[in-house]
Amino acid sequence: MSVRAELRGVARTFADGTRGLLPTDLVLEPGSVTALLGPSGCGKTTLLRLLAGLARPDPGGAVLFDGRDVTDLPVERRNIGMVFQGYALFPHMTVARNIGYGLEARGVPRAQREPRVAEMLRLVRLEALAGRRPDQLSGGQRQRVALARALAPQPALLLLDEPFGALDAALRLALRVELAALLTALRVTAVIVTHDQAEAMALGDGVAVMEGGRIGQRGTPRDIYERPANRFVAGFVGTLNDLGEGRFCRPEALRPDPAGPLEGRVSAAFFDAGRTRLHLAAPGGGEWVLELEPGQAVPERGSALRLALDEKAVLRF
Amino acid sequence: MRFIPPLVTALVTAFLIGPILLSALAGVTANWFLGLSGGFTLQWIGRVWEHYAHTIGLSVWLAFATLICTLVLGVPAAWSLARSESRAARLLEEALVLPVAVPGIATALGLIMLWGAVGDFRTHWSFVLVGHVLFTLPFMLRSTIAAMKQADLPVLEEAAAACGARFWRRFRTVVLPAARGGILAGSLMVVALSLGEFNMSLLLTSPFTMTLPVGLADSYASLRLEIGSAFTLVFLVLLVPPLIALQMVADRLGGVR
Numbered sequence: 257m258s259v260r261a262e263l264r265g266v267a268r269t270f271a272d273g274t275r276g277l278l279p280t281d282l283v284l285e286p287g288s289v290t291a292l293l294g295p296s297g298c299g300k301t302t303l304l305r306l307l308a309g310l311a312r313p314d315p316g317g318a319v320l321f322d323g324r325d326v327t328d329l330p331v332e333r334r335n336i337g338m339v340f341q342g343y344a345l346f347p348h349m350t351v352a353r354n355i356g357y358g359l360e361a362r363g364v365p366r367a368q369r370e371p372r373v374a375e376m377l378r379l380v381r382l383e384a385l386a387g388r389r390p391d392q393l394s395g396g397q398r399q400r401v402a403l404a405r406a407l408a409p410q411p412a413l414l415l416l417d418e419p420f421g422a423l424d425a426a427l428r429l430a431l432r433v434e435l436a437a438l439l440t441a442l443r444v445t446a447v448i449v450t451h452d453q454a455e456a457m458a459l460g461d462g463v464a465v466m467e468g469g470r471i472g473q474r475g476t477p478r479d480i481y482e483r484p485a486n487r488f489v490a491g492f493v494g495t496l497n498d499l500g501e502g503r504f505c506r507p508e509a510l511r512p513d514p515a516g517p518l519e520g521r522v523s524a525a526f527f528d529a530g531r532t533r534l535h536l537a538a539p540g541g542g543e544w545v546l547e548l549e550p551g552q553a554v555p556e557r558g559s560a561l562r563l564a565l566d567e568k569a570v571l572r573f
Numbered sequence: 574m575r576f577i578p579p580l581v582t583a584l585v586t587a588f589l590i591g592p593i594l595l596s597a598l599a600g601v602t603a604n605w606f607l608g609l610s611g612g613f614t615l616q617w618i619g620r621v622w623e624h625y626a627h628t629i630g631l632s633v634w635l636a637f638a639t640l641i642c643t644l645v646l647g648v649p650a651a652w653s654l655a656r657s658e659s660r661a662a663r664l665l666e667e668a669l670v671l672p673v674a675v676p677g678i679a680t681a682l683g684l685i686m687l688w689g690a691v692g693d694f695r696t697h698w699s700f701v702l703v704g705h706v707l708f709t710l711p712f713m714l715r716s717t718i719a720a721m722k723q724a725d726l727p728v729l730e731e732a733a734a735a736c737g738a739r740f741w742r743r744f745r746t747v748v749l750p751a752a753r754g755g756i757l758a759g760s761l762m763v764v765a766l767s768l769g770e771f772n773m774s775l776l777l778t779s780p781f782t783m784t785l786p787v788g789l790a791d792s793y794a795s796l797r798l799e800i801g802s803a804f805t806l807v808f809l810v811l812l813v814p815p816l817i818a819l820q821m822v823a824d825r826l827g828g829v830r
C-alpha cells in the first residue's frame with residue numbers, strides 16, 4: 257500500500273517570480289516518516305503541495321510514485337491523504353461524513369463505508385462525537401477528525417501540514433505521542449511539515465532541514481543534531497554555544513568543573529522539569545547555555561563558573 | 574426616557590406601512606371619496622381578477638424563470654469570481670453595483686434597440702425575462718460571492734480534492750453547501766425584485782406580456798382609483814405570505830452551517 261515517492265529536479269516559481277523551491281531531489285522510502293523542518297518561508301509547505309499535486313512543478317521537474325510519473329496527475333487522482341494546516345474540515349458535514357468523504361469520493365458503497373468510518377472513529381477515539389459538526393468540537397478533536405479523514409481511504413502517501421499548529425503546548429505533546437504510535441502501526445509513507453524541531457525529531461525517522469527554498473541537510477534526527485552540515489542547520493535543530501574561532505558546541509558538551517579550561521559568568525538560571533538551564537555570559541561577549549543534572553547545586557547569578565568541554569562534541573563551521 | 578425607542582420604532586413603522594394600508598383599504602370601499610361611510614364592497618377585487626389575472630400569472634412565472642436563470646448563470650460565475658485573484662475579477666465585482674445606479678429605463682431602451690427588431694422576440698415574455706435577469710443577476714452574484722469568500726472556499730476545495738473528489742463532486746458537496754446561505758438570500762432577493770420590478774418592465778412589456786406592477790400602474794392610470802387599490806390588496810395577499818415563508822425557510826437553512 258505504501259508508496260515510494262520521489263522528487264526529481266522539482267522546483268517551484270510563484271506567479272510573482274519568487275522561487276518557492278529551488279530544484280530539489282528527494283526520495284521517500286515506502287513506510288518512512290519524513291519531517292520537513294524549517295522556518296516559515298523556507299519552502300517546506302511548497303514541497304508538500306508539490307508532492308500532493310496541489311501545485312505543479314516548474315517545467316523539467318518530475319514527481320514519481322513507485323517509479324510512475326505522476327507530475328501531470330491532479331491531486332484527486334494521486335491517492336494521497338492530507339491533513340491541512342487549520343484542518344479544513346467541511347463545516348456543513350458531521351464528523352462521520354467528514355471521515356467518510358474520501359471513501360464516498362472513491363465510490364465505495366455505503367455498506368462498506370460505514371464499518372470503515374466506525375473503525376476510524378474508534379482509532380481516533382471519537383465514537384461518541386460521530387454526529388457532531390466541526391464547530392462543536394475542540395481543537396484537538398478537530399485535529400483527530402482531520403487525521404481520520406485523511407487515513408480512512410488507506411492512502412498510499414500521508415501528508416501533514418503543521419498538524420499541531422493550532423493547538424496549545426500540552427495538547428501538542430499528547431497528540432504527538434499519539435500520532436507517532438499511529439504512524440508506526442500503519443507503516444504508511446508520511447511527510448510531516450513543521451517548524452518545531454522537537455516535533456520533527458520525535459516524529460520523523462528522517463528529518464530534512466529546509467532553508468531558503470532548498471533542503472539544507474537530510475538525515476536521522478540524531479545525525480542532524482550531532483553532526484549538522486552547517487551553522488544554520490545546527491542552530492535550527494538545537495541550542496548552539498559559540499566558543500569562538502568557528503568552534504561551537506551543544507549544551508550537553510559543557511559541564512561545571514572547577515578545573516575546567518573555560519569560564520563564564522552566570523547570567524540566568526531557569527528551572528525546567530527537573531533540570532536547570534543555566535545561561536552564562538561568555539568572555540567573548542556571547543552567551544553559553546548548559547544544563548545542570550538534577551541535584552546539582554545551582555550557582556548564584558553573577559558568580560563565575562569554570563567549565564569542562566567535551567572536545568569530541570565540538571562542531572566546526 | 575425608556576419609552577422613546579419603542580415610540581420611534583412605532584412611528585417609523587407607521588410611516589412605512591401607512592400608505593400601503595391606506596391603499597389596501599381603499600380597495601374595499603365602495604367609493605373612496607365618500608370614505609368609510611360609503612360602505613364596503615368586494616366588487617373591485619372581482620374586477621381586478623377579471624382584468625388582470627393574467628398579469629399575476631405572468632409575474633409569478635417570470636419571477637420563477639428569472640430565479641432559474643440567475644441560479645444557472647450566477648452561481649458558477651460567482652464561484653469563478655470568488656476564486657480569481659486577478660484585478661479584472663475585482664473590478665468586475667465592483668462593477669456589480671452599477672445596475673442599481675443605472676436607471677432601468679436606460680437598460681430597457683438598450684435592450685429594445687438591440688433586440689426590438691428580431692422576429693417576435695419583442696412581444697414574447699422571454700424579452701421581459703432578459704431584462705429581469707439583467708437587473709437581478711448582480712444581486713445573486715454579490716450575495717453568493719460574499720458567502721463563498723467567507724467560507725474560505727479554496728482551502729475546503731483543496732481538502733475535498735485531496736480526499737479524491739473530482740470537480741463535480743467538489744462543486745456539489747462542498748461549494749454549494751458552503752455558499753448555501755448566500756445563494757438562498759440571493760434567490761429571495763431575485764424573486765422579490767422580479768415580482769416588483771417596474772422601471773424596466775414598463776418599457777419591456779407589451780399589452781400581451783404585462784407584468785403585475787405594470788398592470789397596477791395601468792389600472793391606476795385608466796380605471797377607478799378603487800380598482801388600482803384593490804389590485805394593491807390582491808398583490809399583498811398573494812405575494813407577501815409566500816415571500817415571508819421563503820424568508821423563514823432561508824433563515825432556517827442558511828442558519829445551519
